Amino acid sequence: MDKEKKSYFFNVIEAKDGKMAEVMDFNFGGHHDLAAMAERVRAAGVFEKDKHAKEFVVAMRLLHHVLKKNPDLELFAEFAPQFKAFKDKVRAQFGCGCSCNK
Numbered sequence: 001m002d003k004e005k006k007s008y009f010f011n012v013i014e015a016k017d018g019k020m021a022e023v024m025d026f027n028f029g030g031h032h033d034l035a036a037m038a039e040r041v042r043a044a045g046v047f048e049k050d051k052h053a054k055e056f057v058v059a060m061r062l063l064h065h066v067l068k069k070n071p072d073l074e075l076f077a078e079f080a081p082q083f084k085a086f087k088d089k090v091r092a093q094f095g096c097g098c099s100c101n102k
Contacts, residue, residue, distance in 0.1 A: 003031035032061060032096070040094045060090065 042053035
């Protein structure tokens with residue numbers, strides 16, 4: 001199955017003392033539809049605030065990406081299996097976030 005590649009651009013801006021300053025930006029890609037994932041989490045009513053559904057989805061996808069791209073880092077040795085189990089639990093509840101609907 002061909003999965004449509006999506007690309008996202010993150011621009012982090014710090015608001016301090018009434019001033020805005022860009023502190024970092026980066027691209028992130030994959031086949032998951034972050035907006036659709038966030039909507040499914042929001043609709044499930046897991047979090048009190050809608051913004052927490054968005055934060056949760058972005059955090060999960062970014063952390064998964066880093067773990068997947070750096071599988072041999074000692075830093076993640078103990079955490080990676082636990083994260084995978086958590087990710088599987090999230091996937092079972094909300095789906096995987098792509099068109100394959102696993």
